[in-house]
Amino acid sequence: MNLKELSNRLNLSQTTVSRALNGYPEVSAKTRQRVVDMARDLGYAPNQQAQRLATGKTMSIGHVLPRSPNEMLNPIFMEFIAGAGLTYAQYGYDMMISVVANDDEEAIYREIANRKKVDGIIVHAPRRQETRHKLLKKLNIPFLMHGRITGAEAETSWVDINNRRAFERATQFLLDLGHRRIGFLNGNEEMEFAIRRKEGYINALTKAGCEIDPTLMHSSEMTEPLGTEFALNLLRSSNPPTAFLTSSITLAIGAETAVKSNGLQVGNDVSIITHDDVISFLPNSGESPHFTCIRSSVGEAGQRAAEILITDIIDQESNDRHVTHMMEADLILGQSTGPALQNRG
Numbered sequence: 001m002n003l004k005e006l007s008n009r010l011n012l013s014q015t016t017v018s019r020a021l022n023g024y025p026e027v028s029a030k031t032r033q034r035v036v037d038m039a040r041d042l043g044y045a046p047n048q049q050a051q052r053l054a055t056g057k058t059m060s061i062g063h064v065l066p067r068s069p070n071e072m073l074n075p076i077f078m079e080f081i082a083g084a085g086l087t088y089a090q091y092g093y094d095m096m097i098s099v100v101a102n103d104d105e106e107a108i109y110r111e112i113a114n115r116k117k118v119d120g121i122i123v124h125a126p127r128r129q130e131t132r133h134k135l136l137k138k139l140n141i142p143f144l145m146h147g148r149i150t151g152a153e154a155e156t157s158w159v160d161i162n163n164r165r166a167f168e169r170a171t172q173f174l175l176d177l178g179h180r181r182i183g184f185l186n187g188n189e190e191m192e193f194a195i196r197r198k199e200g201y202i203n204a205l206t207k208a209g210c211e212i213d214p215t216l217m218h219s220s221e222m223t224e225p226l227g228t229e230f231a232l233n234l235l236r237s238s239n240p241p242t243a244f245l246t247s248s249i250t251l252a253i254g255a256e257t258a259v260k261s262n263g264l265q266v267g268n269d270v271s272i273i274t275h276d277d278v279i280s281f282l283p284n285s286g287e288s289p290h291f292t293c294i295r296s297s298v299g300e301a302g303q304r305a306a307e308i309l310i311t312d313i314i315d316q317e318s319n320d321r322h323v324t325h326m327m328e329a330d331l332i333l334g335q336s337t338g339p340a341l342q343n344r345g
Helices: 003-010 014-021 029-042 048-055 075-091 102-114 132-138 163-176 192-207 224-235 249-261 298-314
Strands: 060-066 094-100 120-124 143-146 158-161 182-186 217-219 243-246 271-276 292-295 324-327 330-332
Touching: 003 014, 003 029, 014 029, 029 075, 060 075, 060 102, 060 298, 075 094, 075 120, 075 298, 094 102, 102 132, 120 132, 120 298, 132 143, 143 298, 158 163, 158 298, 163 182, 163 192, 163 243, 163 271, 163 292, 163 330, 182 192, 182 224, 182 249, 192 217, 224 249, 243 249, 249 271, 298 324
Parallel strands: 060 094, 060 120, 120 143, 143 158, 158 324, 182 217, 182 243, 243 271, 271 292
Antiparallel strands: 292 330
């Protein structure tokens, strides 16, 4: 398949097809999408070096990753990248990942801007006091947030899960089963997603008239050992929980280890419900998944984020437009939940 053959199939001139594939703004969005879709379906791949020369673009999207063991091995980040990579391949874009110390992030963004290394950046894990979006606006780098920034939702493009609603729904599900002491294993609450998840948990308890007990809540990196440690501490307390709600499957696996080590059975003696990002090497699938979960695919989020950002880069007239995409989580019933013991007849 060459450019002439692709043009003939589309009934367009080679110039129009080339301009559509190379991101020229004078080609309508409808025509551009038609060309991109046909090129993908027929397996046509334009010469990337020619694209770069023709447009002055790098045909690359940047991701900046903090240099810490937990982030480097973060399965959620890697699954997001895998999803985004599918979209990059469709549009002929490469990916650039920069690994930096936490206090060097500003410097790397400035270097990326000065050396024009990428056409756009996806910013990960918005924090409680977020400033990266302000810097990127000053540097005039197109960007998209993976997550929302409280107070700046209308000022940036973003893709996010409705974390507050998902965790309120999960907590309510456990309350409906009769659980009143629910241990909450959350992510780092300096991060926006974890703040919203805690709000959802507390909202459900408040509506049900339950006591808000800080000793039942834990915030940390989302690792299996930390999940085990905190769950063990609670289960060995004088007033243990009958259920756990966790922010990741790794924390849920840790909680399950703690339950079993205490001679208890998950789903019978203690219930566990978790957020499931649909991580490929930690499957929780089938007709009856192991863990009851609130499920939202981080890989799908990656695909959608990449698509929005690339569309904004191609459509240069949309620089002041902010595109947002909220993903809802599905509640999936698994084997890890059941009625609280005191409510069984």
